Every structure is written in C-alpha cells, then in structure tokens.
Amino acid sequence: MTDDSDSKPGVSNSNARCSPTDTGGGQDRVLRTDGGTGGSPAEETAPTSAESEELLEAYRQKKREEEEPETEAEKKRRLRKSKNGESIIVDFVANFVAGGDATFDPVKGRVLMSEHRLILVTSKAKTVVPVTSIFDIAVGQVPPEVEEFFDYTVMVGYIVGNRRRTTVIGGDRETIEKFSLLLFRAALNGSTTLVKHPAKVGGRVMDTPKRETGLHLDYESVVFPGNDVLGESDEPFEIDLASVIFFEVIERTIDDEKRLVLSVQHVENGQTVTTEISMGSRRKMNILGRYLRLIYHWIKSDVRDVEIEEETLEVLVGLYSTGPEIDIASLLDLEEDELEHRLAELFDDDLITDEELPCDLTPQGRFVVNEEIEDVNV
Numbered sequence: 001m002t003d004d005s006d007s008k009p010g011v012s013n014s015n016a017r018c019s020p021t022d023t024g025g026g027q028d029r030v031l032r033t034d035g036g037t038g039g040s041p042a043e044e045t046a047p048t049s050a051e052s053e054e055l056l057e058a059y060r061q062k063k064r065e066e067e068e069p070e071t072e073a074e075k076k077r078r079l080r081k082s083k084n085g086e087s088i089i090v091d092f093v094a095n096f097v098a099g100g101d102a103t104f105d106p107v108k109g110r111v112l113m114s115e116h117r118l119i120l121v122t123s124k125a126k127t128v129v130p131v132t133s134i135f136d137i138a139v140g141q142v143p144p145e146v147e148e149f150f151d152y153t154v155m156v157g158y159i160v161g162n163r164r165r166t167t168v169i170g171g172d173r174e175t176i177e178k179f180s181l182l183l184f185r186a187a188l189n190g191s192t193t194l195v196k197h198p199a200k201v202g203g204r205v206m207d208t209p210k211r212e213t214g215l216h217l218d219y220e221s222v223v224f225p226g227n228d229v230l231g232e233s234d235e236p237f238e239i240d241l242a243s244v245i246f247f248e249v250i251e252r253t254i255d256d257e258k259r260l261v262l263s264v265q266h267v268e269n270g271q272t273v274t275t276e277i278s279m280g281s282r283r284k285m286n287i288l289g290r291y292l293r294l295i296y297h298w299i300k301s302d303v304r305d306v307e308i309e310e311e312t313l314e315v316l317v318g319l320y321s322t323g324p325e326i327d328i329a330s331l332l333d334l335e336e337d338e339l340e341h342r343l344a345e346l347f348d349d350d351l352i353t354d355e356e357l358p359c360d361l362t363p364q365g366r367f368v369v370n371e372e373i374e375d376v377n378v
Contacts, residue, residue, distance in 0.1 A: 086114035090182055096120055096169040097146060098127040099160075104145040111169060111179070115186055118156070120167065129167065131186045133158040135283045139180045139294055143168060154180045184217055184291045191215045193279050194254070195224055197237060199263070200274035215279075217291060220363050239275060241295045242366035243267040245374045249289050254278060260285040264292070267370040270321070302364045306349045313372065315342040316351060316361070320369040324358040 150170030351365035
C-alpha cells in the first residue's frame with residue numbers, strides 16, 4: 001500500500017544548490033486550509049475520541065508527577081504511557097492555527113505528540129493529526145495570513161478524509177526547530193526504503209544492486225541500518241548531510257510502477273558519490289525531500305558569511321583528511337603558535353568542536369571542506 005500516491009502533494013525537484021532563502025518556493029508558501037483530493041488509507045483514519053482522551057490523560061498524569069516532590073517523581077517513569085502504549089515525546093505551549101481555521105486567528109494551547117499522532121489542545125477544542133496523514137512539513141515559512149502573529153513557524157499539511165488541512169504552529173525559533181526535527185523523525189523513522197548505493201562514483205554509473213533497508217533520521221545524517229530480517233549482508237551506511245552537494249527528485253519506473261527517486265550527490269572518502277533512495281509512498285518522499293532541503297539550508301546559512309583565509313582552510317582540510325595520530329603542524333609545515341592561531345579562528349567560526357587538538361569538524365566545517373573537495377573534483 002502506498003500513502004497518498006495519487007494526491008502528489010507538492011513534490012517537486014529539490015536542488016541543493018538553491019539560494020539559502022529558497023525553502024521550497026511557489027505553492028509551498030500558500031497556507032492551504034482545505035480543498036484538493038487525496039488518498040485516504042485506512043491507516044490515516046483519525047483516532048477515536050476515546051483514544052485521544054487516553055493520550056491526554058497520560059499528559060495529565062505526567063503533569064501531576066511534576067507537581068510531586070522530585071524524589072517521588074524519580075520513582076516513576078519520566079514519560080507516562082497511555083493504555084495503547086503511546087508515549088508523549090513532545091509537550092510545549094504555543095500559539096497555533098489548527099485544522100485550517102479560515103479565520104487565521106491564532107489561539108494559545110498545548111502541543112502534544114506521541115509516536116503516532118499530534119494533538120493540539122485548547123480550553124475549548126482539540127485537533128488530532130495522525131502522523132500517517134501528514135504529507136508536508138514546512139519549517140520557517142511564515143504564511144502571509146499569520147505573519148503578524150508569528151516570528152517563526154512550522155506548517156503541517158495533513159489529510160482528513162479526502163480533504164487537505166493545514167495547521168500552523170508558531171513560537172521561538174529554537175523550540176519550533178526542535179519540535180520540527182521530532183516531527184520529521186516520527187513521520188519517517190522506520191520506513192522501508194529501496195536504496196542504490198553507490199549509484200554513481202564521480203561520473204561513472206555503477207551496477208550496484210538495489211537493496212531494501214530501513215531509514216533513520218539523525219540531525220547530521222540519514223542512516224540506512226540494513227535489514228537483517230531480509231538477510232541483508234551489506235553493512236549499514238549513512239549519508240552525512242554536511243557532505244551533500246546536490247540532490248533532486250526524479251520519477252522512474254521501478255517494478256512496473258512509477259516511483260519518485262531521491263538522487264543525492266555527496267562526498268564520501270574524498271570523492272563524489274551518488275545515492276538513490278526510493279519509497280513507495282509519495283507522501284514520505286515529499287517529507288524526506290523537505291528534510292534534506294531544510295538541513296542543507298540550516299548548515300549553509302551558518303557558513304555563508306564565514307570568510308576563511310587560505311592558510312586556515314588548509315588546516316581545516318588537514319583535520320578532515322587525517323586522524324588524531326597525525327602531527328598537523330609538521331604535515332602543514334606550521335609553527336605551533338601559527339597552528340594555535342588557525343585553530344582559534346576555526347573554533348570562533350564554529351567549524352571545529354574545540355580550539356585545541358584533538359578536535360572534530362562540526363557539520364558546518366565538514367560542509368566547507370566538502371564544497372572545497374567538490375570544486376577540486378570539478
């Protein structure tokens with residue numbers, strides 16, 4: 001079964017070379033309240049009122065625990081579970097426009113999320129969004145209808161019956177970004193994917209067979225853990241999102257079925273490789289494309305104003321290319337004082353994790369090095 005395969009909810013080519021301000025463009029900026037048709041799989045049926053009350057009761061129990069002395073609360077589980085086993089993984093207060101409210105009047109309420117659904121609760125109503133019904137997650141785009149109320153938002157598109165709905169949740173940037181990452185993970189983690197890695201090395205097309213595997217999102221990477229149940233013998237691998245230099249969504253015929261394929265070019269061991277990822281669900285492919293574009297945008301935005309001297313860049317590349325056992329000063333023919341100065345510059349620009357050796361590159365530092373490697377390869 002595929003999720004929303006007929007609704008094609010705004011999937012478009014995603015180019016990682018887009019400007020840092022390009023977060024989707026066009027229709028992605030429109031606040032959709034309803035309209036359109038889409039698939040309505042049985043798994044996306046809204047939960048019953050009783051099920052919603054169970055999750056809310058779990059929240060109330062958690063709040064009662066917080067009011068107890070800490071020594072007593074420590075004896076109980078940090079996250080209470082409802083009767084059907086759901087845990088609350090998100091709980092914060094926010095202003096939101098829920099369920100495509102045509103008046104666009106934000107209300108203050110509680111945002112709760114389990115692994116299976118998002119619930120927005122006010123004193124008068126609640127909106128329940130099954131995670132399996134979400135087809136779009138747009139972060140940082142404040143719709144014009146509500147821009148006077150919000151500084152930073154996440155816009156969640158979902159299906160109710162055969163109608164599309166949109167919820168806009170606003171708050172401070174840090175809170176919204178953390179919540180958005182958890183929402184992406186809830187929507188995608190554990191999905192079955194068809195992966196070809198590597199599909200290309202440089203410009204050379206490889207005959208690597210496709211393999212079925214899982215998928216897990218980390219902030220800095222997309223991990224494909226393999227599939228022991230299917231007898232997969234290949235090692236798990238991951239795509240470092242700081243190494244991505246280009247990606248696009250293309251349509252191909254796989255097993256007599258038209259599917260979306262996410263083609264990702266990234267740097268691996270100093271060379272450009274291409275990995276192709278496909279899922280049967282267009283809904284999930286759209287969300288995965290959103291996630292890659294978002295993380296790429298965040299990392300690139302962090303380094304776009306950083307100016308690095310050639311000598312400092314050489315130190316960064318040296319750290320990337322060698323292990324902690326290598327004497328960087330001798331390798332680059334630098335005096336210790338000069339190396340300390342260059343390391344301090346890199347640390348101040350948030351490109352390395354420490355101004356003293358040994359240290360690692362941050363995602364921003366790896367991004368800078370990988371762009372340099374790509375320029376050399378070209």
